[in-house]
Amino acid sequence: MAAYDYxxxxxxxxxxxxxxxxxxxxxxxxxxxEKSLLPSAVKEVNTQSKxxxxxxxxxxxxxxxxxxxxxxxxxxIQSGLPLEDALRMTIEQxxxxxxxxxxxxxxxxxxxxxxxxxxxxxxxxxxxESIIAGISVGEESGHLHEVxxxxxxxxxxxxxxxxxxxxxxxxxxxxxxxxxxxxAIMMVWVVPKIxxxxxxxxxxxxxxxxxxxxxxxxxxxYGLFVLIAAFGLFxxxxxxxxxxxxKERWHAFMLSMPGIGRWIRMANIADWSRSxxxxxxxxxxxxxxxxxxxxxxxxxxxxxxxxGVTEAMRQGSSMQKALQDSSVGSGFLVHMVGSGEASSExxxxxxxxxxxxxxxxxxxxxxxxxxxxPILIIFMGMIILSVVAAVMLPIMDMNNMI
Numbered sequence: 052m053a054a055y056d057y058x059x060x061x062x063x064x065x066x067x068x069x070x071x072x073x074x075x076x077x078x079x080x081x082x083x084x085e086k087s088l089l090p091s092a093v094k095e096v097n098t099q100s101k102x103x104x105x106x107x108x109x110x111x112x113x114x115x116x117x118x119x120x121x122x123x124x125x126x127x128i129q130s131g132l133p134l135e136d137a138l139r140m141t142i143e144q145x146x147x148x149x150x151x152x153x154x155x156x157x158x159x160x161x162x163x164x165x166x167x168x169x170x171x172x173x174x175x176x177x178x179x180e181s182i183i184a185g186i187s188v189g190e191e192s193g194h195l196h197e198v199x200x201x202x203x204x205x206x207x208x209x210x211x212x213x214x215x216x217x218x219x220x221x222x223x224x225x226x227x228x229x230x231x232x233x234x235a236i237m238m239v240w241v242v243p244k245i246x247x248x249x250x251x252x253x254x255x256x257x258x259x260x261x262x263x264x265x266x267x268x269x270x271x272x273y274g275l276f277v278l279i280a281a282f283g284l285f286x287x288x289x290x291x292x293x294x295x296x297x298k299e300r301w302h303a304f305m306l307s308m309p310g311i312g313r314w315i316r317m318a319n320i321a322d323w324s325r326s327x328x329x330x331x332x333x334x335x336x337x338x339x340x341x342x343x344x345x346x347x348x349x350x351x352x353x354x355x356x357x358x359g360v361t362e363a364m365r366q367g368s369s370m371q372k373a374l375q376d377s378s379v380g381s382g383f384l385v386h387m388v389g390s391g392e393a394s395s396e397x398x399x400x401x402x403x404x405x406x407x408x409x410x411x412x413x414x415x416x417x418x419x420x421x422x423x424x425p426i427l428i429i430f431m432g433m434i435i436l437s438v439v440a441a442v443m444l445p446i447m448d449m450n451n452m453i
Contacts, residue, residue: 057070
């Protein structure tokens, strides 16, 4: 089903607007008339950001927006408001247009008599299945506000793990990119003008000067072609990653890389452990929780192994043995899961595992950034010093001759 923005008039002549899900525009107009609304405009929600593979559903919502909205619903429901009134109040206070439309799509389903979990599943905004499953159990148990707050915290923590790795990559990449741009500008425009005065000299130039001049000439002659080739390779890489098998092989290669491979493994295990722990704590059956938790693992190679763990448990194996056989994580994960199974506190043990790996990841990235900062600064300084030396050494040599 698609989502449609509508504006209509109620029985009192007041103009109202919102979002409704329907099979077509004609179906949307009929649904509005059944609600005693006279539609004046019905338009399908913008599909530019929709994922092709999601069957008309929009791409996954922003983690911050989803966490914020779930927290707001939890607080309002805990204060005694019915879900529909809580959604209506949140719509009136929505900070962005996307938040408003997402809430309206949920409320339109609630008004039609569906549960909150079903409203999220039918929404044109793609909500993670782990969130929907947790909310479904919360509705059945009568502790929806507690489940919503716990899920919101889970979303924030998972997003923080991804941001931790992003920070580790963005800073060095930004610094290196800036250095390349500055050096390219110097090689194309600055160095040729300065070294032109040495062209008429018959004296042998210092080695560093000859190297800089050669690099400058290469950059002027082939720099554009190198840039085009780099963009071409990037486009080919993006195209290749659309194939699931190639993408899984690339993810397996990333896991084998020193440093970043360990970070990716820790982040994914932390997300998997937290999701599984939260779902089990909310009362979701173990096999269903395992299947849902496997989908939150972003690395396809690890996801395949987690799916193998789920299949092994379906065949009667314990989670400890399944994790040990699949070689997914470290001995710490296997030991904690074994302790959780033995003590019937698997959900608590998994949440502790998640906290442990999140802390390790944060500390590892912090140490990396502290080491990289002076190394990159020294590297940039050496490049600039080489260019300055290449220019100044011949000038000083000419002054000595004079």
